[in-house]
Amino acid sequence: MSMMWPLPAKPLITPCRDRSLKLGGRIQASIEVLEDILNRRTPATMALRDWGKSHRFAGSKDRAVIGNIVHDALRQKSSMGWRMNDENPRALALGTMGFVWDYSADQLNSLFKDDKFSPDALTADEIKRLDGAIALDDAPGWIKGDVPEWLWPAFENNFGEEALREAIALIQRPPLDIRVNTLRSDNQSVNSELKAFNIVPTDISPIGFRLKADGREARLPNIQSEAIYQTGGIEIQDEGSQLVSLLMNARPGEKVLDYCAGGGGKSLALAADMKNEGAVHAFDIDKRRLAPLYQRAMRAGADLIDVRNPPATSLSDLVGKMDKVLIDAPCTGVGTWRRKPDAKWRVSEEALERRNIEQSKILREAHQYLRPGGLLFYVTCSMLAEENEAQVYGFLEDNEGFELLSAGEVWEDRFGTEGPKPWSEDGRTVTLTPASTNTDGFFFAVMEKTKA
Helix, strand or coil, X not given: CCCCCCCCCCCCCCCCCCCCCCHXXXXXXXXXXXXXXXHHCCCHHHHHHHHHHHCCXXXXXXXXXXXXXXXXXXXCHHHHHHHHCCCCHHHHHHHHHHHHCCCCHHHHHHHHXXXXXXXXXXXXXXXXXXXXXXXXXXXXHHHHCCCCHHHHHHHHHHHHHHHHHHHHHCCCCCCEEEEECCCXXXXXXXXXXCHHHCCEECCCCCCEEEECCCCCCCCCCCHHHCHHHXXXXXXXXXXXXXXXXXXXCCCCCCEEEECCCCCCHHHHHHHHHCCCCCEEEEXXXXXXXXXXXXXXXXXXXXXXXXXXXXCHHHHHHHCCCEEEEEEECCCCCHHHCCCCCCHHHHCCHHHHHHHHHHHHHHHHHHHHHEEEEEEEEEEECCCCCCCCHHHHHHHHHHCCCEEECCHHHHHHHHXXXXXCCCECCCCCCXXXXXXXXXXXXXXXXXXXXXXX
């Protein structure tokens, strides 16, 4: 007895290997990736990677365009869902093409008509919504700002009347920022070698260059394949991260502990500031995060970096001896939402509470390594007061031997008073944001150890 198996509604995306997908096929692929992200809670990077592995025919341009659609959709998931009256993957992808990429319903239907790998034709309701340009005037603030509803009160509490402006800045495509590694190169050489990419100096960092993000199908170049990257002349580092490192004013001969070093981006920046004189001890509780730093330090010529693997007992010889301790604390990553838009839809109240506990614990542990008169720097890539000011003031209440210094004065001393200025609620700590400094979001506070 023969059996008839039902045919799939859409054919598998398997065009010939010698041609790339048309835009309709790329839109369908983005819908499939969004289904993986939203329905199975797969991180966007992994979902895009998995799709690429299972569709080997797709070229680099295909993957870049699919990634652009997916990330644009995630950046504006709430507002897109409001306009489309649906937050399913198809609605988000179509809304992105209509409201962000400026395709009309007729143009989309025309794309889909002659491409068997594209989505099904638009429904009457989809056409109405895409061509009706539904406004967000009556939407609540968290919809307009594409912030999780439960988190919107914290946003308003932190930024007041500027909350919506700050939130909207977080939905824009981020640029690619480069830091000149002054151990290997200089601004003039970097500018000369990368001039074909139309790089421009960063607004604030004196050793930064920027490649601005364009819209639609545009993709940023693979700077990591360039000779000046391979030979250590530059590092990819957001300007905000560069500024935080520069605010530490690390000097040659100092002893510095980077307590939550991760991949070591700030350790490398500090090494360059110190002109390879002194010591930067890079530690992280997760050995896997530290692993890339060995090769990165060799490529950058950062000979003073001393990688310390967990457990924390490996730091016992440093107790009471450090001139400066940097805590780049684990956090919700609100300030990186431009680059990791899927993260904002995964963060939860429980996750925030866990991070708060972890941050307090790290502050209690890390300060022991400072000498009297040493400086403790507390940094996050968050824009939430619960992870920032609250942690600093809570630590000061429990540790009378520390004094909060004015990060605003440090900022003005290092970068002047004429350029963009970070946000400051208390006049002493500072928060860099996409809206205020055109960088990723970073919080920065500095405390002096006044007693042994």
